[in-house]
Amino acid sequence: xxxxxHPLSILIVDDEPPARARLRELLADIxxxxxxxxxxxxxxxxxxxERLGGEAADVVLCDIRMPRMDGIxxxxxxxxxxxxxxxxFTTAYDxxxxxxxxxxxxxxxxxxxxxxxxxxxxxxxxxxxxVLSSDTLPAIGREMRGGGRTHLSCHERGxxxxxxxxxxxYFKAELKYVTARTxxxxxxxxxxxxRLEEEFADRFIRLHRAVLVAKDALAGFExxxxxxxxxxxxxxxxxxxxxxxxxxxxxxxxxxxxxxxx
Amino acid sequence: MASIRQxxxxxxxxxxxNFGVILRVLLGANALALAAxxxxxxxxxxxxxxxxxxxxxxxxxxLAVIGMLAGLRDLLARLPGHSAQAVVLALAAxAAxxxxxxxxxxxxxDPMAFGMLKAALLAAxAAGLLLGYxxxxxxxxxxxxxxxxxxxLNARIRPHFLFNSLNTVLSLIRAEPKRAEAALExxxxxxxxxxxxxxxxxxxxxxxxLGRQYLELEKLRLGERLRVDWQVADVPLDTLIPxxxxxxxxxxxxxxxxxxxxxxxxxxxxFSRRSDELAIEIANxxxxxxxxxxxxxxxxxxxxxxxxxxxxxxxxxxxxxxxGNYCVRITLPCRxxxxxxxx
Numbered sequence: 001x002x003x004x005x006h007p008l009s010i011l012i013v014d015d016e017p018p019a020r021a022r023l024r025e026l027l028a029d030i031x032x033x034x035x036x037x038x039x040x041x042x043x044x045x046x047x048x049x050e051r052l053g054g055e056a057a058d059v060v061l062c063d064i065r066m067p068r069m070d071g072i073x074x075x076x077x078x079x080x081x082x083x084x085x086x087x088x089f090t091t092a093y094d095x096x097x098x099x100x101x102x103x104x105x106x107x108x109x110x111x112x113x114x115x116x117x118x119x120x121x122x123x124x125x126x127x128x129x130x131v132l133s134s135d136t137l138p139a140i141g142r143e144m145r146g147g148g149r150t151h152l153s154c155h156e157r158g159x160x161x162x163x164x165x166x167x168x169x170y171f172k173a174e175l176k177y178v179t180a181r182t183x184x185x186x187x188x189x190x191x192x193x194x195r196l197e198e199e200f201a202d203r204f205i206r207l208h209r210a211v212l213v214a215k216d217a218l219a220g221f222e223x224x225x226x227x228x229x230x231x232x233x234x235x236x237x238x239x240x241x242x243x244x245x246x247x248x249x250x251x252x253x254x255x256x257x258x259x260x261x262x
Numbered sequence: 263m264a265s266i267r268q269x270x271x272x273x274x275x276x277x278x279x280n281f282g283v284i285l286r287v288l289l290g291a292n293a294l295a296l297a298a299x300x301x302x303x304x305x306x307x308x309x310x311x312x313x314x315x316x317x318x319x320x321x322x323x324x325l326a327v328i329g330m331l332a333g334l335r336d337l338l339a340r341l342p343g344h345s346a347q348a349v350v351l352a353l354a355a356x357a358a359x360x361x362x363x364x365x366x367x368x369x370x371x372d373p374m375a376f377g378m379l380k381a382a383l384l385a386a387x388a389a390g391l392l393l394g395y396x397x398x399x400x401x402x403x404x405x406x407x408x409x410x411x412x413x414x415l416n417a418r419i420r421p422h423f424l425f426n427s428l429n430t431v432l433s434l435i436r437a438e439p440k441r442a443e444a445a446l447e448x449x450x451x452x453x454x455x456x457x458x459x460x461x462x463x464x465x466x467x468x469x470x471x472l473g474r475q476y477l478e479l480e481k482l483r484l485g486e487r488l489r490v491d492w493q494v495a496d497v498p499l500d501t502l503i504p505x506x507x508x509x510x511x512x513x514x515x516x517x518x519x520x521x522x523x524x525x526x527x528x529x530x531x532x533f534s535r536r537s538d539e540l541a542i543e544i545a546n547x548x549x550x551x552x553x554x555x556x557x558x559x560x561x562x563x564x565x566x567x568x569x570x571x572x573x574x575x576x577x578x579x580x581x582x583x584x585x586g587n588y589c590v591r592i593t594l595p596c597r598x599x600x601x602x603x604x605x
Binding site for chain 1: 420421422424425426428429430432433434436437482483484485521522523524
């Protein structure tokens with residue numbers, strides 16, 4: 001956590017320029033009580049993560065409904081960063097999210113934001129933060145937007161890489177890890193395959209105990225020769241030469257999807 | 263909406279020129295004729311021929327009476343309720359009696375004792391049943407009830423919009439006080455429109471002005487992301503339409519079509535007129551995931567219900583999704599003066 005002697009560094013994330021300007025004004029108003037420094041602004045979650053890659057921030061003030069990547073998903077990715085900035089949500093009106101925040105003691109500010117509320121929220125940042133269960137935010141996000149995240153995060157040598165879910169061909173569970181394969185390469189994820197299956201049920205189907213495949217990546221199927229212990233058959237993919245094992249249980253289901261797609 | 267204004271008791275007669283009303287009269291009278299045929303023939307085999315025979319009597323009479331009622335609509339609406347109903351009954355009875363006389367004179371009907379009286383009584387009874395139905399229906403849609411429903415359906419400016427707009431105004435106050443003033447004035451107009459009497463139709467030009475004000479407010483907030491294309495060619499601007507028909511659809515277009523897109527998009531509003539129908543079309547780009555579909559359907563269902571309350575079957579609302587666009591088209595009859603009361 002930041003040194004209390006230094007001003008809090010803040011990133012403002014909102015897709016509406018007037019809303020960002022308003023927060024800047026309020027931060028200036030509370031300057032005498034709490035010195036802060038705005039390190040940047042972003043108009044959606046993706047841009048925010050990019051900015052934070054350049055310069056870290058102690059606090060991210062973020063709107064919930066934003067294009068490309070919403071605030072809830074952004075907070076999820078930030079949670080995996082080390083050190084992770086504190087997130088304070090700002091929202092004009094969102095019944096569902098606000099109820100969920102109250103239930104989980106997640107800090108949020110209602111727009112129009114009052115200076116005193118902003119001050120109180122920022123002062124709490126230096127205290128201990130509530131510990132969220134790892135699926136609280138994803139669950140709130142899913143309920144609110146009616147779908148899964150747009151990106152998955154992968155931490156590689158201290159850097160955060162974002163993997164667009166739309167580019168993932170398949171997920172494979174291997175011992176302790178889950179890997180996501182895109183056209184270009186593989187990414188190690190800190191996720192559980194069952195969670196991914198649940199979250200992205202509209203895009204991915206299970207082929208095997210350890211494999212989820214994107215429905216539109218399926219190109220064809222091959223029966224396994226002889227008695228293969230590992231697989232009943234193999235799935236072939238568009239664009240990459242990989243073959244994925246299909247279990248006996250999932251064989252008929254998987255083939256029906258390939259027909260539907262093809 | 264709480265109202266201390268005296269609500270006039272509903273007129274028991276329907277709008278005789280409304281297509282939905284005419285359809286109901288035709289169907290109702292024919293259902294009665296079918297029932298009568300079944301009673302008279304007693305057997306299923308004789309039912310249809312008997313009905314055809316009866317139809318020869320019923321249809322010409324029905325068309326003549328409907329024609330007269332349509333012609334006399336405004337006169338009847340001015341009479342007190344019970345007198346108006348009595349006039350309709352008398353009209354039906356007289357028409358039936360005259361028809362019987364004419365048919366007998368032409369040799370189309372066998373002269374019967376008291377034939378004219380019978381015909382008149384039967385026609386009056388059928389008309390009475392139908393009038394009873396319409397009175398019942400008017401009561402079900404009585405102004406008090408309809409007003410409550412319309413108010414509930416109307417006052418749907420999203421809280422999301424209100425609080426975001428207030429936040430925008432706050433952000434403008436210090437740097438651009440003039441624009442902040444203009445924004446607050448626009449907000450006041452929008453809420454005045456949302457809170458006013460909902461039974462009165464408003465002119466198309468007022469609705470368009472309100473829609474423009476709404477979009478100006480959203481532009482303050484969304485900047486370049488919101489682009490608007492109005493196509494108000496040669497439509498009669500004094501056409502009356504239900505209040506707050508345009509604004510909720512524009513709000514929908516912004517909320518579902520523009521806000522989720524980082525690069526924004528264009529909201530297109532087009533008006534066109536074909537003979538005596540006005541078409542309003544609002545199109546917005548669809549967000550990729552097709553999210554928030556349920557919210558869209560709610561707003562559309564809301565407007566559909568209001569159109570039914572105002573116009574019965576004479577207005578339509580269609581939704582199309584094509585080429586990445588979500589498009590709502592409303593077609594309603596062109597009217598330039600208020601008719602007595604909705605439905």
